[in-house]
Amino acid sequence: MKFFIKTIKIIFIFQLLTSCVPFKDTLYLEKNKDKVADIEINADAYKPYRLQVDDILSVEIKSNNHKDVEVFSKTGDKNSGVVNQDQLYFDGYQIDGFGNIRIPVIGLVNVQGQTVEEVGKLLEKKLLEEYFTPASNLFVNVKLAGIRYTINGEIGSTGTRTVFQDKLNILEAIANSGDIPITGNKKEVVVMRKIPTGYQSETLDLTDANVINSPYFYLKPNDYIYVKPLKQKSTGLGLNGLQTLTTVISLFGIITTTYLLVKSL
Template identity: 55%
Template sequence: MVIFAYKIFKMTKNCFYLLLISTFFTSCIPVKDLVYLQDKGTVGNETTVSSIVLKPYRLQVNDILNIDIKAIDPKLVAIFKSTEVENSMGKSESQLYFNGFTVDDHGNIRMPILGEINVIGYTLEEVRVKIEKKLLEEYFKTEANIFLTVKLAGFRYTINGEVGITGTKTLFQERVNIMEAIANAGDITTVGNRKAVTVIRQTPTGVQMNDIDLTDENVMKSPYYYLQPNDYVYVKPLKQKTWGTGQTGIQSVGTIITLLSLATTVYLLLKN
């Protein structure tokens, strides 16, 4: 019985060391897989990444516009304003949705007096010029001194996968990069794959999908580094999550000890 117990102990010990070594090589997540924007090419603390030229966003179906018209005489522009929005101190996301101008399936928006205006494929600046021209020609006089601004009713994107808070997000700013979008979603979890973050983008020519490596600083040169409205971001899990052996060395060792203890107990019970 003593010899048998010794053999069991020796076998368990050897298995423990073997599994321990393999776990450290396969289960633990390296620090380099968790750090963003690493300098993988040059040596030194200071690097310069060439910026990319951003093309202006062109409107698509279901975009919502916030159009604000001002004039010296407020009565002249009262018809273009929502009473609910006018009386509020700020514009909530729901107010912008219900009171904004939505681009319909035909690429048009409908405005009081002016009727339908085609805006599909236009930039915000082109829409502003187009509406201002129609107002001066059909409603105001040139000397009315109107001031017109056209903006998207929030920058909307959807993020899913291994992040803190999934779902559709809205940021009230002109430009949003992938790092800001992820930070707004509670960052990528430890088991999220930062080296292959998928961005799905709807364009006038079709759907584009691309993976970007957020651990490489050169990602800032990618046309997908800056998001466009209605982009979908998906963070895939690392293989360590499916293994379930732990995200750190301590967690992995704890898992192995538990499994070995269970296996030894079962073996001894069956043997007896």
């Protein structure tokens, strides 16, 4: 019986040491938080984004005469004021595999590697040279049709999302996806990024305030995010003290019942 009790104690201590998730590992930007004021955000976050294949652009062309610009629009000016992902997919200008967008009347325009500001100036110059005069008060506005990203793994809600803003950081993307549950590893969040030559990836530690200095802290269009699960999830043990105690009590009941049944034989 003494051996039996000793065994239960060993199991209990083992579970406490191996299963519980430390409180500090459940917090964002906890490590080095006292030095946040001294951390400079990576300059890459403020560099203009260079367009890539599969990006979708929103192009708005206006002039004094509304009818003059209708021919350059896919569907005309709806003035609905409502923008959604489906509408942008069909009405936006997606960059093809050769880096081009096709605009009515104008035709193919190569935009890969350029910023949206550069594309706007390129279109305006082309339109003024071939279709409009300075008196038309031509206005060309080019925007990236939202930041589209995919998130998977230990997250509240997986899937692909489009956020209609100019900048989006990893914490905002996670918040938009239902947050990382206690079973997710905030120290190992992988961001995979498409580049002209293929893909690059980096593993972020979201518990460390220094993560804001990573070039992957701010997302870029078509980034893929994967949140790794904690090892405790695969073991089936408790993730906190209460769960551990419940598991031990259940295990103790099973062992006790088995011991009494064997002893009675």
